[in-house]
Amino acid sequence: MKTIIIALAGLGLTAPAFAQAPAVNRNEAIYSADGTKIGKVDRVLTAADGAVSAVRVIYRGKFISIPATTLTAGEKGVTTSLSNAELKKL
Numbered sequence: 239m240k241t242i243i244i245a246l247a248g249l250g251l252t253a254p255a256f257a258q259a260p261a262v263n264r265n266e267a268i269y270s271a272d273g274t275k276i277g278k279v280d281r282v283l284t285a286a287d288g289a290v291s292a293v294r295v296i297y298r299g300k301f302i303s304i305p306a307t308t309l310t311a312g313e314k315g316v317t318t319s320l321s322n323a324e325l326k327k328l
């Protein structure tokens with residue numbers, strides 16, 4: 239296995255880095271990929287290691303959990319890569 243890693247490094251290739259969720263705070267505004275304000279973060283859910291795993295939002299009268307892997311920080315707040323149609327399915 240060492241040989242493969244060294245060979246890939248020699249070619250300028252590296253293992254993919256895992257995307258980390260942005261820092262998210264309770265009551266922070268969250269927007270869909272369509273640019274629509276979904277609401278505010280009700281709760282930040284964390285994994286055993288303390289990393290953000292999802293955020294809970296009240297959307298259309300029910301709680302939904304939006305995976306942290308879909309979140310990015312923006313000027314106005316946090317944006318998910320999920321569209322409104324995808325959010326309705328959660």
